[in-house]
Amino acid sequence: MNKTVTELKPSVVWSHFESLNAVPRPSKREQRVIEFMKAFGEGLGLETIVDQIGNVIIRKPATTGMENRQGVILQGHLDMVHQKNADTEFDFETQGIESYIDDGWLKAKGTTLGADNGMGVASIMAVLSATDIPHGPIEALFTIDEETGMTGASNLQPGNLTGTILLNTDTEDEGELCIGCAGGLDTNIELKYSQVPTGDGEALRISVKGLRGGHSGCEIHLGRGNANKIMNRLLWNTGKQFGLRIESIDGGSLRNAIPRESFATVVVDADKTVSFKQHVSDSVTVIQSELVRTEPGLMVSIEPTQSAGLAMDAESQARLVRAVYAAPCGVIRMSDEMEGLVETSTSLARVHVESGIALVQFLTRSSVETARDDLANMIDATFQLAGAKVEHSGGYPGWKPNADSEILAEMKRIYHELFGVEPRVNAVHAGLECGIIGGVYPGLDMISFGPTIKNPHSPDEKCEIASVEKYWRFLLATLKQIPAKH
Ligand SMILES: [Zn+2]
Numbered sequence: 001m002n003k004t005v006t007e008l009k010p011s012v013v014w015s016h017f018e019s020l021n022a023v024p025r026p027s028k029r030e031q032r033v034i035e036f037m038k039a040f041g042e043g044l045g046l047e048t049i050v051d052q053i054g055n056v057i058i059r060k061p062a063t064t065g066m067e068n069r070q071g072v073i074l075q076g077h078l079d080m081v082h083q084k085n086a087d088t089e090f091d092f093e094t095q096g097i098e099s100y101i102d103d104g105w106l107k108a109k110g111t112t113l114g115a116d117n118g119m120g121v122a123s124i125m126a127v128l129s130a131t132d133i134p135h136g137p138i139e140a141l142f143t144i145d146e147e148t149g150m151t152g153a154s155n156l157q158p159g160n161l162t163g164t165i166l167l168n169t170d171t172e173d174e175g176e177l178c179i180g181c182a183g184g185l186d187t188n189i190e191l192k193y194s195q196v197p198t199g200d201g202e203a204l205r206i207s208v209k210g211l212r213g214g215h216s217g218c219e220i221h222l223g224r225g226n227a228n229k230i231m232n233r234l235l236w237n238t239g240k241q242f243g244l245r246i247e248s249i250d251g252g253s254l255r256n257a258i259p260r261e262s263f264a265t266v267v268v269d270a271d272k273t274v275s276f277k278q279h280v281s282d283s284v285t286v287i288q289s290e291l292v293r294t295e296p297g298l299m300v301s302i303e304p305t306q307s308a309g310l311a312m313d314a315e316s317q318a319r320l321v322r323a324v325y326a327a328p329c330g331v332i333r334m335s336d337e338m339e340g341l342v343e344t345s346t347s348l349a350r351v352h353v354e355s356g357i358a359l360v361q362f363l364t365r366s367s368v369e370t371a372r373d374d375l376a377n378m379i380d381a382t383f384q385l386a387g388a389k390v391e392h393s394g395g396y397p398g399w400k401p402n403a404d405s406e407i408l409a410e411m412k413r414i415y416h417e418l419f420g421v422e423p424r425v426n427a428v429h430a431g432l433e434c435g436i437i438g439g440v441y442p443g444l445d446m447i448s449f450g451p452t453i454k455n456p457h458s459p460d461e462k463c464e465i466a467s468v469e470k471y472w473r474f475l476l477a478t479l480k481q482i483p484a485k486h
Contacts, residue, residue, distance in 0.1 A: 005099055005106065008465055010472045012130065017122035021114050022096035027079040027148040030054055037078065037142055044129055053155035058140040060128050069136025069482045071163030073444070074127060076120035076170060077146030077433065081457040084111040088459070105462040115463035116456035117146065120169025123472060127479065135479040139163050146170070146433055153436040154396065161441060165407050165482065168434050168448035172456060174467035178448035179408055180338065180427030181435045182217055182365040183398030185376050186255060189360040191388035193316030198245055201267040203307035206234065206280070210297035213260035216347035217365050217430035221331050224258055225295045227251050228351045230287055231262035232324040234300070237283045239321060242276040243269040245311035249353040255363050258347055267307055277302050312353065320358050323386035324351060327379055335367065335427070337401040342429040344371045346379065365429060367398040397439035399446065401427045406483055407445045414477045419470065449474070
C-alpha cells in the first residue's frame with residue numbers, strides 16, 4: 001500500500017512540509033513563500049515580522065515554567081533550488097512539488113524535492129504551531145535566498161533577535177552536529193598590458209583538460225590539480241627558450257569551483273615548435289606523475305591555431321606568469337580545533353587574458369576571519385609586485401568551531417541519551433548562513449543539524465523518512481533541556 005506524505009510520522013512535521021511545498025519558492029523570487037509564512041505566523045496569533053530584505057521572524061513565548069531558559073533562534077531558509085529532469089514537464093512558478101514515498105525515502109517526481117531546507121522549515125513551523133511542546137522563548141528566523149548568495153542572512157539587521165542560542169536546520173546528515181564553517185573573500189586582479197604585434201612564429205592552442213574540478217571549499221583538501229596553475233607552470237617552463245608570446249588565456253569558470261580546464265593561444269618561434277612541443281610534453285609527464293592518484297584523466301594537447309596577431313607585451317607577460325606562479329593556492333592551514341578540517345585555503349579560480357587586460361580571480365576561505373584576510377593579503381602583495389590592480393570583495397565571515405560550546409555539550413549528551421550513540425561533530429570548509437548570522441549577532445552559541453537528505457540541488461534529491469523522526473525527537477528533547485539564562 002502506498003502511504004501519502006501526510007500519513008507519515010511525525011505527522012505535524014510532514015503536514016507542514018506538504019503545505020510549504022505547495023508554495024513555489026525559487027531563490028530570489030520568494031514573495032509568495034514570505035506571504036505564506038507571514039500568514040502562518042499571524043494566523044497563530046504570534047508576533048510576526050518581515051524585515052526589509054524579506055526574512056521572516058516569528059516569536060513564540062516560552063511555555064509555562066520555561067520562562068527562565070535561554071532564548072532559542074530556530075533558523076531555516078525559505079528558498080529552494082529549482083531543478084528538473086530534461087524530460088519532466090513542470091512549471092516551478094505555478095506548480096507545487098509532487099512527492100512520493102519510495103523504500104523509506106521521500107522523493108519528488110522529476111524535480112528537486114525542497115527538503116533542503118523545507119524539512120527544517122517545516123519542523124520549525126511544527127514547533128510554532130504546537131500546543132504540547134515544552135520550550136523556552138523561541139524566535140523562528142526564516143531567511144531568503146540562501147542558495148544563490150545568502151542575501152537574506154547578509155542583510156539581517158542587528159537588534160531584531162534576542163536569543164542567545166541558534167539552531168540552524170540546514171545540515172544534511174542526521175546524527176551529525178555541525179559546529180563551524182568557512183568564511184570567504186573574493187580577490188579580483190586586473191593587469192592591463194599593451195597589445196603588441198605577435199610577429200613571426202607558429203600559433204598554437206594549448207589545452208589543459210580532464211581534471212576533476214569540484215567545490216573549491218569542500219574538496220580543496222583532495223589534492224586535485226588546478227588547471228590555471230598547471231597551465232601557468234607550462235608557460236613558465238617554456239617561456240624563455242622558445243620565444244613564447246601569449247595571445248590569450250581562458251582558464252576556469254565558476255568562482256567557487258576548482259578549475260578543470262584552461263586554454264591558451266601562444267606563438268612560438270617557428271624553428272622551435274618541435275622542441276617546444278617536446279618540452280611541454282615532458283613537463284606534462286612530470287605533472288601527470290605527481291598527480292597520478294588524484295588526476296588520472298589529466299590531458300594536455302597542443303594544436304596549430306590561428307594567430308590573432310596581437311600578444312601581451314613581454315614585460316607584462318613575464319610579470320603575470322611570475323605572479324600566478326608565486327601566488328598561494330590550495331590548503332594553507334588545517335584547523336587546530338578539529339582534526340581533518342581545513343581552516344584556511346585559497347583557489348585560483350580564473351585566469352583570463354584578452355584584449356589588453358589580464359583578469360585573475362581567487363576565492364579565499366577560512367573559518368578564522370583574520371587568517372582569511374592574511375592569506376588574501378599574500379595574494380594582494382604578490383600581484384602588487386607584478387604591478388596589477390587588486391580588489392577584494394564579497395567577503396563573508398566564517399564560524400570558528402568552539403569545542404567548549406555549552407549547547408554542543410548539551411546536545412551531545414541528549415543525543416546519546418536518546419539514541420545510545422555519540423553524534424558526529426564536524427565543520428565544513430564552505431559558507432553557511434550561521435557564519436553570516438554570527439557576524440551580525442556575535443556571541444551566539446550555534447549548532448547546525450537536520451534530517452538526512454541526499455543529492456540536494458538535483459532532481460535526485462531525497463529525504464530519509466526515518467531520519468526525520470529522529471531529528472524531530474532530538475529537536476524536541478533539546479528544546480526541553482535548553483540551559484537557563486546565565
Ligand atoms: Zn540548504
